[in-house]
Amino acid sequence: MSDPRPTAERQVRIRRGPKVIRFVAVGAGLGAIAAFIDVQVTPKDANYSTAQALGFIALVLVPIGAALGAALAVLLDRISIRRSRIVTAERIRARATPHAAEAKPQTGPAGPAQDGGVDRIP
Template identity: 45%
Template sequence: MTDPAPEHIETARLRRSPRYGVFLAVGAALGLLLALILTFAFDGTADTSDAGVTYSTGQVFGFVALACIPIGMAVGITVALILDRRLSRRTRDVLIDHQHVLDEE
């Protein structure tokens, strides 16, 4: 049996960071909710457009959602970046101990 490898201790910097996908999804959901609220708060479906077309409530919701979802995602990612900047100040150094395990059968 051979001697185990010597221990190797290193220093690493540890910090927390937000999960950007979660912030994008929450921003998109809030944008969708805002589109739903705006669709029913300002009922413009009874009006006829200049081209003589009348839009249904679903179509108006789709048009408003096309604008609100990207805006909500942009707000979400901005909040994530601000949190990332604030959390980067709280970094700390930790010691990491590398161990090599040999499986002998």
């Protein structure tokens, strides 16, 4: 007996892309650490306190680190595009039941389903 639910197949591209905000945050953090190390290893200036010197150096190194992290994320994203695969995905649409109006809508990690469909890769 065949499955009575309507299905639709289509080609989809699967790839693993980097989370850009994480790369930017790590780059900014490494810039802050580099600023701290720079202030600790360079000789002290009588005109500026350690905190002021750290702030000045961090104003330069944190954005540079964030930009380098973003550039690395873009590079890895380009690499992930080349390594992507095209597969056939099947969409199964569930039929409404008589008691569907009384049931609460199910929510997943991305929020409520828009069309009630379920994606699966055979």
